[in-house]
Amino acid sequence: MIAQNWKCSNCGYVSVGLFPPEKCPVCGAGRDAFETEAEWQIAPGELDGLIKACWKVTYGLYVISSIDGEKMNGQICNTLFQITSDPPRMAVGINHKNLTHEFIEKSHVFAASILGRNDHRLVRRFGYRSGREFDKFKGVRITKGKTGAPIIADSMGYLECIVLPDKTVDAGTHSIFIGDIVGGALFKETEEPMTYAYYHVTKDSAQG
Ligand SMILES: Cc1cc2nc3c(=O)[nH]c(=O)nc-3n(C[C@H](O)[C@H](O)[C@H](O)COP(=O)(O)O)c2cc1C
Structure with missing residues (x-):
């Protein structure tokens, strides 16, 4: 569950997620229109600790x-x-x-x-x-x-x-x-x- 920022090259809408959305909810452009934004990419060395920290967030059911x-x-x-x-x-x-x-x-x-x-x-x-x-x-x-x-x-x-x-x-x-x-x-x-x-x-x- 590592989120990335996906920017719609058509209208600038930014979606956060593992994958780009099927289509842009703002302008309707298809998945191909989405590009990742490098500034928010997670460095490989950071991943392990980040995932382990997520597991420490507590919830009820x-x-x-x-x-x-x-x-x-x-x-x-x-x-x-x-x-x-x-x-x-x-x-x-x-x-x-x-x-x-x-x-x-x-x-x-x-x-x-x-x-x-x-x-x-x-x-x-x-x-x-x-x-x-x-x-x-x-x-x-x-x-x-x-x-x-x-x-x-x-x-x-x-x-x-x-x-x-x-x-x-x-x-x-x-x-x-x-x-x-x-x-x-x-x-x-x-x-x-x-x-x-x-x-x-x-x-x-x-x-x-
Ligand atoms: C432990 C556990 C936690 C879950 N937490 C969520 C949640 O926070 N939000 C969510 O949308 N689905 C969550 N789900 C998945 C939904 O319960 C599951 O997709 C469900 O089948 C949806 O049923 P529905 O289509 O009848 O609404 C969780 C499932 C489990 C087993």
């Missing part, structure tokens, strides 16, 4: 859910964080290709169900296949709050948000949705939350 009318969907996400406390606001990074992205864009709401240390089964169910292939919520106990987005009843708790108009950031492959927290509750006071690092260390040996 969540099911981010949303709705489209009567339909609901959710996905696993580690890129959720509280961005301000007053007002209470969350930011979440969701891949453009995901069904959850489509639903959040349509409904302007999302809920984050907070996963506990034993929720490997939920990560497998919500994190590896799209809701375009099957109904991820079938057989999963849910509850609903103010926004109507489904909340996993057996999770540690949840926060639900209304996406703020004009504050969604296009981060290349992902959108960063920023939302005001409008509801939430803690269901399990004492359980330890699942972290991204803990999941990766335990995923192959976890039961259930």
Whole structure:
């Protein structure tokens, strides 16, 4: 995941990523129009330390859910964080290709169900296949709050948000949705939350 700056030779738009975008989101020029900008290139000797430093950034794991009318969907996400406390606001990074992205864009709401240390089964169910292939919520106990987005009843708790108009950031492959927290509750006071690092260390040996 080494980002490079790719500059559109047609309009000057700069995209950051491993590869240039398929087409320029500003002028529509094709991938061939993009050139790397040498000033931001990462020196080979820097790479190893940079990747290792990325691995030290800590995250939790969540099911981010949303709705489209009567339909609901959710996905696993580690890129959720509280961005301000007053007002209470969350930011979440969701891949453009995901069904959850489509639903959040349509409904302007999302809920984050907070996963506990034993929720490997939920990560497998919500994190590896799209809701375009099957109904991820079938057989999963849910509850609903103010926004109507489904909340996993057996999770540690949840926060639900209304996406703020004009504050969604296009981060290349992902959108960063920023939302005001409008509801939430803690269901399990004492359980330890699942972290991204803990999941990766335990995923192959976890039961259930
Ligand atoms: C541990 C883990 C963390 C993930 N974190 C993110 C994330 O932060 N953002 C994201 O867009 N996808 C993330 N994903 C991938 C999505 O959960 C996955 O692509 C999902 O199948 C998308 O489902 P959907 O198309 O039903 O929305 C993660 C997956 C796993 C297993």
